[in-house]
Structures are given as structure tokens and as C-alpha cells.
Amino acid sequence: MKPEATGDEDVPVTTGVDARVIPLRRAQGKPKTVRPGTPDRARPRPVSELPKAAAPMAETPEPDPLTRTLTFLRDRLTGRYPVDEFGFDPELTDAVILPPLRLLYEKWFRVAVSGVENLPTAGGALVVCNHSGTLPLDAVMTAVAVHDEHPAHRHLRMLGADLVFRTPVLGALARKSGQTLACSPDAERLLSSGELVGVWPEGYKGLGKPFSARYKLQRFGRGGFVSAALRTRVPIIPCSIVGAEEIYPKIGDLKPLARLLGLPYFPVTPFFPLLGALGTIPLPSKWSIEFGEPIPTDGFTQEELDDPMLVFNLADQVRESIQQALYRRLARRKGVFGG
Numbered sequence: 001m002k003p004e005a006t007g008d009e010d011v012p013v014t015t016g017v018d019a020r021v022i023p024l025r026r027a028q029g030k031p032k033t034v035r036p037g038t039p040d041r042a043r044p045r046p047v048s049e050l051p052k053a054a055a056p057m058a059e060t061p062e063p064d065p066l067t068r069t070l071t072f073l074r075d076r077l078t079g080r081y082p083v084d085e086f087g088f089d090p091e092l093t094d095a096v097i098l099p100p101l102r103l104l105y106e107k108w109f110r111v112a113v114s115g116v117e118n119l120p121t122a123g124g125a126l127v128v129c130n131h132s133g134t135l136p137l138d139a140v141m142t143a144v145a146v147h148d149e150h151p152a153h154r155h156l157r158m159l160g161a162d163l164v165f166r167t168p169v170l171g172a173l174a175r176k177s178g179q180t181l182a183c184s185p186d187a188e189r190l191l192s193s194g195e196l197v198g199v200w201p202e203g204y205k206g207l208g209k210p211f212s213a214r215y216k217l218q219r220f221g222r223g224g225f226v227s228a229a230l231r232t233r234v235p236i237i238p239c240s241i242v243g244a245e246e247i248y249p250k251i252g253d254l255k256p257l258a259r260l261l262g263l264p265y266f267p268v269t270p271f272f273p274l275l276g277a278l279g280t281i282p283l284p285s286k287w288s289i290e291f292g293e294p295i296p297t298d299g300f301t302q303e304e305l306d307d308p309m310l311v312f313n314l315a316d317q318v319r320e321s322i323q324q325a326l327y328r329r330l331a332r333r334k335g336v337f338g339g
Helices: 065-078 090-108 137-149 162-166 170-176 184-192 203-207 224-232 255-261 276-280 308-332
Strands: 010-013 022-025 112-114 125-129 156-160 196-199 236-242 288-291
Touching (some): 125 137, 125 224, 125 308, 137 156, 137 196, 162 170, 184 196, 224 236, 224 308
Parallel strands (some): 112 288, 125 196
């Protein structure tokens, strides 16, 4: 007696061609009849066996603060972090220098920014700003604005006075944050390499002017910044800053003490030096920073670049553009400390 078929055993099937044995597994239930020479038709496959569509690639999650901190410390200890020829350390700038400045920017001065779309996403450009406030907080607030508000989060490579780099600790931090000496060779190298460069051509004349002369632009030097932009053929972007004039209202200047300390001026404000260290806290004025429309410099011939009148006229155009923007901003301002 033959054993009863269960429906799971292999059944040999032969064809009339080469009499090869083809194992065929019967389906459950009724036995399947297969004729020699007839191909086996594939039965429908269950949904669970159908190939699944490829899942979209998951985005790499941002590392948590602890991981970022440990990575930063590891890089510091091993020396595995990038620094360019000017000493700029972008990792240190983003992790250590910018966060405390960002608190001032967002919570103390409550900076409002406009015209960010005028800053290029890539390539060199020269940002020219008015200068004020007794201490150069307007420069670092502009750097925070460029980095945080621009879609590409670019770093502003600021040109500073030699006093900055002679000051202990401050000079090293300035180098690490991307600043360099305000001279044409350094400016041209940065612009030629596609950097966004910031300059404050009023210098100490603008930074240390009395409160009575607030928002009145001083002379723009000899126009060296224009020459650098012309030679590298990058656009000049006027930038107007409202609010910095009121953080340390300068009502006097102790010139003998300034000469003794090697400073361009020693300011007297309503609170300093009367209140000592408390007098160094800036007043919480409401700031606005506006980046104006770029002024192109790539349409001049080589012969025109050596024309001093061209440099003078462009410098005057930039200065006038910033001054008019300041007047417009002041006319719309509702108050020094708000609005």
C-alpha cells in the first residue's frame, strides 16, 4: 500500500526531451496536475512576500550638546582642528566666542536685521559700516548678524586696528575669531580668497566721537578699502548700524590719562568712571543693522583703477549711502530703548 500523500512531498516530473527529474512541491489541498512540456505558471504571491519600496534615507541626526562638547575637547587636546594663515579658528569661534556675544545680540540689544539678501552666498565682498559706541561692540554685533541671519552662516572677517592685536588676550581672541590688521595687503588676500570682509573706515574718529555728534559720519580715511575692493573686483556693501551710539554716551575725554595708557581716548560717560566697573555695562539700546544694495566694482578698466579720483568718488558714494540709511532708520525709530 502506498503512503497517503500529504501535499508537501516533492513529486518527480519528467519531460519528453531529456527525461530530467524536476522536483515540484505540491500545494496544500488538491494535488496539482502538471503535464510534461507545459511550463508551471507562477501563482499570485502573498502581499507579505512582495518586494517593499526602498525606504527614504534617514537624515543624520544632529549630535547632542554633550557629544559636541566632547568632540570639541578632543580636537583641542589632539590639535586636530583647522586654522587658516591668519589664525582663524572657525570651530573655536562657533563653540566658544559666538555664544556669549549671541546673548548680547538677542537679549540685551535685541538686534533687528534687514537686507541680508544683499550679502552674497559665496565669493568675496566688502562690508563697509559706520562706527560708534566708544567700545567696538558694533563690529562684533555685525559679525553675529552675518553669521546667524545669513542662510549660509558666513563668518565676517573683520579688519581691526593694531591696538586690538597689541592687547593681551583680546589680540589672541581677535585672531582666533577671524580678525586681522586693517591694511590693504591682508584685505586683498581675504577678498581674493572669497571671504566676506568687514571694515569700519571711520576708525577711532567714529568710535570715540562725543555723544553730541552721534550718527554724523566722520571722514572715511584715504579710501584704502575702496582700492582693495577695486583690485579684487568684489562688490562693496554699505551697512548702517543704529543703536550703538547710545550704549556708552561719551560726554568727556581724559586726554592725559589716555596718553599715559597709550589709548586714543579715555571716555567719560554718565556712569564711567563714576560707578567703576558697573559703569562699563552698556545701556540696553534697541539696535537695527541694515545691509544696503551692493555697489559693483568689476566694471572698471585697469587704467581706471589707478585713478585717485575714482577711489575718492566711490568712497564718498559709500559714505553717503550709509548716512542716508542712518537718517531713514532714525526717522522710523520709535525710541532708543524699544520700538
